[in-house]
Amino acid sequence: MATTGTKEIYYDELKALVGKSQNLLVVDVRSPEEVAGGHIPGSVHIPVDTVEAEFSLSPEEFKAKYGVTKPPLDAPELVFHCMMGRRGGIATNKAHELGYVNARNFVGGYKTWAEKEGK
Template sequence: MLRALSMRVGSAFLGLRIAVRTMTGVPTVSLPELRLLLASGRARLIDVRSREEAAAGTIPGALNIPVSELESALRMDPATFQALYLEEKPKLEDENLVFFCQMGKRGFQATQLAQGLGYIGARNYVGAYKEWSENDR
């Protein structure tokens, strides 16, 4: 009986998670999924926290573009982006362009912004740096 209750609660939680994804309209990535994407080299991470926050610690391989300058960065021509950020500018069709911040709000905003500019693979890491740092192994 306990197992059946557990399964129903799990199913309800899964349904809630799907509903939240649908309500927000922003594709997300979980910690286990992010770890798999990073291990396979299939994710591009953008840390949208301030430079000071990112300097104190970030997810390895993340590019720091503070949310306050993200729109102008994503609108730049590729050569200017490369000169300023020392990395290739993401392409509109890139898959798994993952944005994150400290707690989730700025990452959500960044993902919405990128989607609005046509970045079809924009996703928000909902656990944010807080979850990453608490589970970093």
């Protein structure tokens, strides 16, 4: 499980959470074109340049727009990712600035996920 202060998550840990954790929210911050090429199961698409605004929505607005519950500020399993890691890191930093103390960036991003999953 995530420890406070950890800002990164790796494939093996994320893979163990996907499909098993009720609290996991994986946020895909890539472009719509990139997402169309494949995504991590259960991930929610919120482009990196909109993360700050979207995570500032009320819980009701967030749920209506994305179909998932807006995570609380102390959510233990909030993970951002992009294709390789840079934009995911930017999004993770924005989330931290908004008070999401346990937000983490998936190191290697979708590129690593796709390689490990054989896609």
